[in-house]
Amino acid sequence: SLHNSGLSGHNIKIGIMDTGFDTSHVAFARMRSENRILTTRNFLDGGNDVMGVPGGQRRHGTEVLSVIGGFDEGNLIGTAFGASFVLAKTESLTAEIQAEEDYWVAASEWMESLGVDIISSSLGYIDWYDTTQLNGHTAIITQAADIANQLGVVVVNCAGNEGGNIHWRKVVPPADGDSVIAVGAVNTDGFVSYFSSQGPTADGRIKPDFCALGEQDRVAASDNGGYGFDNGTSFAAPLLAGGIALLLEEHPLWRISDILANLKRASSITNHPNNAQGWGIPNFVNAINMEPYSPQRSLLIITPQPARDSVVFNMIFSSASTAILTVYDLSGAKVQEWDETATEPSTVIKVWDGRNRSNDKVASGIYICVFRVGDNNIRQKLAYFSR
Numbered sequence: 001s002l003h004n005s006g007l008s009g010h011n012i013k014i015g016i017m018d019t020g021f022d023t024s025h026v027a028f029a030r031m032r033s034e035n036r037i038l039t040t041r042n043f044l045d046g047g048n049d050v051m052g053v054p055g056g057q058r059r060h061g062t063e064v065l066s067v068i069g070g071f072d073e074g075n076l077i078g079t080a081f082g083a084s085f086v087l088a089k090t091e092s093l094t095a096e097i098q099a100e101e102d103y104w105v106a107a108s109e110w111m112e113s114l115g116v117d118i119i120s121s122s123l124g125y126i127d128w129y130d131t132t133q134l135n136g137h138t139a140i141i142t143q144a145a146d147i148a149n150q151l152g153v154v155v156v157n158c159a160g161n162e163g164g165n166i167h168w169r170k171v172v173p174p175a176d177g178d179s180v181i182a183v184g185a186v187n188t189d190g191f192v193s194y195f196s197s198q199g200p201t202a203d204g205r206i207k208p209d210f211c212a213l214g215e216q217d218r219v220a221a222s223d224n225g226g227y228g229f230d231n232g233t234s235f236a237a238p239l240l241a242g243g244i245a246l247l248l249e250e251h252p253l254w255r256i257s258d259i260l261a262n263l264k265r266a267s268s269i270t271n272h273p274n275n276a277q278g279w280g281i282p283n284f285v286n287a288i289n290m291e292p293y294s295p296q297r298s299l300l301i302i303t304p305q306p307a308r309d310s311v312v313f314n315m316i317f318s319s320a321s322t323a324i325l326t327v328y329d330l331s332g333a334k335v336q337e338w339d340e341t342a343t344e345p346s347t348v349i350k351v352w353d354g355r356n357r358s359n360d361k362v363a364s365g366i367y368i369c370v371f372r373v374g375d376n377n378i379r380q381k382l383a384y385f386s387r
Contacts, residue, residue, distance in 0.1 A: 001285050002246050008082025009245035013038065014068065015111030015119045015153075016238075017088040017104055018061030020052050022222035025062060027070035027078075036069075036084040041110060043090045043103035050089040057093050059222050063230055064122045066220035068238035068245075075227050076218050079242025086111050091123055101125050105144040108155075112148050113330055113366055115381050117248055119148060120241035121157045122234035124172030131170050135202040139173035142180070149179035151368060152379045154248075154256055156241040158233035159184040159208040160197035171197045171207045181244075181260065182207050183237040184277055185214020190268070192276045196233055199275035209260070209278040210267060212236035243284040250288050253299060255378070258292045265290060299378065300325070300371035306383035313350040315371060317342035323373035325350065327382070335362055354386055361386055 023037060031037060040050040052058055071081040088110065090103035104123060111119055129139055136142060145155045159182045160172030175182035175197070185193040193214050199207030214236035221228040247259055254262075264270055266287035268280030301314040313325060320343050327335040335356045340348050356362050364385045371378040 009080030015116040020058030027220040062222035063219035068242040080245035134176040142174040145174040158237040184208035187215040
């Protein structure tokens with residue numbers, strides 16, 4: 001229904017880290033022709049080649065990418081087939097090692113620096129953790145996911161396929177993060193898959209957050225250039241992440257809290273969440289037609305995006321209050337800051353000439369703008385080009 005209404009994820013940037021990607025597959029022909037593979041990076045081997053040679057290494061990543069971004073009418077249409085993608089190869093098939101977690105962290109930092117809106121990850125690590133550490137702040141990968149979220153990136157991760165593992169059963173990091181949208185698997189009848197990892201977290205929170213189809217998902221097959229079917233929460237996660245891309249395309253000012261709250265309100269067991277399926281299966285048609293969860297709130301709108309030389313900050317105050325607007329570079333250093341006051345609900349406009357607190361022109365790059373008003377910290381990314 002949302003595709004028929006014209007939504008496809010257009011102008012939404014999605015980062016995916018996985019085993020590699022056969023981007024030559026016909027499922028990605030439209031993506032290639034429209035130059036929507038923005039950039040790639042191989043954290044495993046170095047360089048930018050994420051395809052590698054034909055074989056098993058790139059199978060999983062190819063399937064995951066096809067579920068969210070593929071388009072071959074009559075064979076497969078991904079949930080966000082019109083989105084743009086940043087692809088990272090971080091996962092090895094030969095061994096499960098801690099370096100892979102480090103690659104994931106590095107890839108998430110890289111993706112955030114490029115301005116992705118969503119990270120869709122179908123990876124997770126348990127070999128060097130135990131279930132008592134699933135508290136949302138112990139696992140390194142979970143900490144990295146939470147940082148990305150704080151910087152404005154929606155992080156969607158598979159819940160994991162440990163439901164049948166008597167030694168674990170629980171969600172896999174980073175799905176234990178309180179800001180990470182963890183996705184479990186259901187079959188075509190809507191029943192939870194036996195393998196789908198469950199909650200609660202070690203500190204008692206419900207996980208997963210939602211479920212999506214994770215059995216008999218239609219995928220692009222990298223070994224023969226055709227199509228097939230596969231099972232796992234690895235495919236439930238990109239299905240749902242693509243739906244979130246459609247929400248952001250329709251509602252670009254929605255915050256992560258709006259997305260999460262409205263999906264919970266629009267899901268199949270919204271009033272009775274549990275640790276097998278979270279809030280259930282979201283109805284994105286219902287979610288997209290909802291009002292923001294906190295409609296009376298202050299906002300920060302930055303124009304133009306990207307900005308060249310000068311930037312206009314539109315600070316929308318929902319009530320009389322004082323606020324601080326701060327610009328940070330990606331290292332976290334404070335670049336510029338202003339104090340603003342509104343005596344009534346209003347919009348205060350600030351034009352920035354791109355100079356720092358020492359009155360020097362700043363370099364081109366990605367900056368983080370934080371609008372602090374009352375108890376709210378509103379974050380927006382700014383792409384700035386200096387002449």
